Amino acid sequence: MSFLAPLMLVGALGLLVPLIIHLIGRRRAKVVRFAALDFLMASKRKTARRLQLRERLLFAVRALVCVAIPLALAKPVTSCRATGPSVERGPQAAVLVIDDSFGAGYQLDGTTLLARAVAAARHLLDQLGPEAEVAVVRASEAADNPGELTREHLRMRDTLGDLQPTARPADLNRALARAAQLLAGSSHARRTVYLLSPLAATALRAGEPPWGEGGPRLEVVDLRGGAALPNRAVVRATVEADPSTGSRGIAVTAEIAAYGGEPADDVAVSLRVADRVVATGTVDLRPGQRQVKRFLATLPPGKRAAAIAVELEADALPVDDRRWLHTAVRDEIRVLLVNGDPRTTRHDDELFYVEAALRPGDRADTGTAITTITADELAEAELDQFDVVVLANVAALPAERVEPLDRWVRNGGGLMVTLGNRATAEGYRDTMRPLLPQELADPIDATWGAAPDERAGRVLRLTKWEADHPIFAPFSQDAPGLRDASFHRVFLLGPTTDTADRKVLARYTNGAAALVEAARGDGRLLLFTSTIDRDWNDLAIHTGYLPVVQQAVRHLARKQQRRHADDLLVGRGVALPTLDLARLEVRAPDGKGTVFEGERIAGRAFVRFLGADRPGVYRVLAADDSGATAERDELAFAVNLDPRGSDLTPAPPEALPASGTGEGRGEGANTRRVELWHAVAAGLLLLLLLESLLALR
């Protein structure tokens, strides 16, 4: 400790004043030779301790007051080794780069990293003094930053007070580069960048130094204070319609990552659909690993669209413990039935049974919309309006019909081919090969030549179906509704070595394939080697017929929705199809709306929405030319955090850019002067107060 005005310490001799008063007081005491001193001492003993304590306290307080006054006047100062950045007061240029990414919302010891940054920044402003030209640059990705340095520290303090964690990851390279630009325009020789950040490795890009040799000095305030900042986050989530669980069925797949920390078992994960938790589960997380969690659920009754969220139990950074999705399933699976053998007698028609199976009772709530055409009408059909096409006993189509069908399948359509008298192996081999999982061979008649009473024993039956396949999922192991059906005529299939995407889902008792599936592009092909009506079998009158047909159609329709398969991230533009609408309004999760109308939308196939600045589901309201406004579920979309920002693993020291002056760039220990006289003066006031209290007692 040293003193700025050491001469004032002479006043400490004032300490002698109470001492002298005390001694003089003793000397001036009247002396009495007293006989009953024992009685006096006994009386004194009772009050002595209290009085003695009071007198000693009073003496000590007065002595301290006498010392404190000259001590305060002497202005004591001390120096300490500071662990914070080196700050010099006076004219200079400085930029405070504050990490306001969503990671700065991390709760550490009861406060967020951003709150720590703001407190540190205010302290820096105090230390820099009013003559410093300062700017605050936010380090979150694409943040708006000031264009010049300023001495308006009060306004800067207001700016600091308004800072909140954004929904974007940090981009320290860009922020430091911006800081260097601001400082480059300053006339001050002393130019310093103060970086206040948890210094996550993901926020720094190697090989992109923000400045060269003549850059500013860099002082770093590591907000994590040495803490590891472990974090868990839902880093990816997808949703797809899952017709196998009903027309409102959805399947949600979430990817959960653990960054640092201890291994954790049974971490709760929940699925929220339309603001209601519909499924919960747990995952075991290991540091540095990712786990996939899959949920099957259905949208609430009467809803075809909903906001969906996958949520983790909250940790120190809760904002990334939730990931948003939006899905809109169509009301119905649109099925195009192509009748290859139409009849005037209703029950003889090729599609009589399949129509009844897809729309039992012809009710509107079956989830299936059927359109029936003949093979000749297929040329005019708009295939994009359908999810599933069934070619029922269709004669081999010409190549020009097959090609659009093949393209439609590869784009995600589901095609089911059933056979019959109209189908010929030769014809199908010539043109229909792109639409078949496997080539056809000739048909066989299992009861050919048999006497009428032997026919029942020679018919074929279904066996060995893939019980785990969605089509057969509703059936039990023996499933009499399928097993009892008899097939007297079926097509055999030609030999094939193409087994990669082809799968026999069911076989007859003679080993021939009954149902074969294959993937084709984004779509699926399904081949049934017998008729869909009762011409070649009696499956249609067995209980297994209806679920097999319905499940097959739903299975084929699974790829009907693939829009926004990838995450839309905060801050990125979203392309919205205009659908020839007159007006579009995008409503953010906080209710704030952005309108596209007039010239912004006219004549455009897409508009670009740039206001996705927070995670959540963005709804879209649209008005057509008639002015009618309605919410368009198919246009709604979910926006999520960039998962890079969830990884707060600290960056290695070498990742930080070199300080322009060559001085220490990290939080280096340096000597700082600490003025003590304020504390001494405060203590003096307390002592005076104490002395008054003691003197009054």
Add this chain to the structure above:
Amino acid sequence: MPFLDPVAIARLGSLPIRARVIVEGALSGLHRARLHGSSVEFAEHKEYSPGDEIRRIDWKAYGKLDRYYVKQYEQESQLTVYLVLDGSGSMEFAGGGLRKLDYAGTLLAAIAYLVIQQQDKVGLRVFGDRAVDVLVPPRGKTSHLHDLLAVIDQVMAGGGRGDEGPADALERVAELARKRRALIVLASDLFDPDDRTLTTLRQLRAQRHDVVCLQVLDPHERTLPYEGLTLFEALESDHRLLANPAAIRKEYLERMDAFIARCASECADGGVDYHLVSTEVPIEAALLDILTMRARQRVHGGGGDHAGAVPVDHAEDGP
């Protein structure tokens, strides 16, 4: 009744003169002045029983009642008075008037004068300084009075010293008076370091001695009138105490009153004739009060067998 101020008496010539002045001043209002010790008169009849001396049989009673009775007398002899003077350091205290030692010595000198006047024997024991053993054996001659007063005078001149308590001195007196009952008069402030005085007094009384305890206190000791920071120095030790008297006065007075009350109470319980004597009270008034009190006790049948412990605080408390 006008009495002389104790200080004024102290200025009167030699101690014998002062003693005489005091006694004559005290006795001027009394019809009968005598310091009574044990009774010398007939006490009662007791039926004869084997072992009683035959010469004590009251034959007149036998003639009247036809039964043997023995006459019982209180011992009749020359009264022996032992004066026990506290010459310890604490008696040196003088609050503003006479020293307690001067007061007590003068009072005992007056009593000695009175005893010699009534041709009884008087002795003196002074305690306080353990190194000096002052004992004047009891005698009844007039010349002895001068010797005894000379000793008291010498003690007063030498001042109080030492811290010896009265107990040892009283026990020594008890040894001297073991063959005859005696009147033992103790003049002390009873500031006994070992707290044995009251017990010893009661033991003397139990040995059928007539015991008078004169507790001599200075008014300042009973009021603690000092103000301001005061350094109190002990008279019998090196103890010193710096205190604000106002802060401890209440506590001190409570303790002092409790001490006086305890002395009076224990003396009364033990049959000791207790008198609280303040040095501001004229000595002859104190003496008169003592004599009056003892006379009353005698009239009321106390005969020294019990002593009323009535403090003598003021001169007007005469007969």
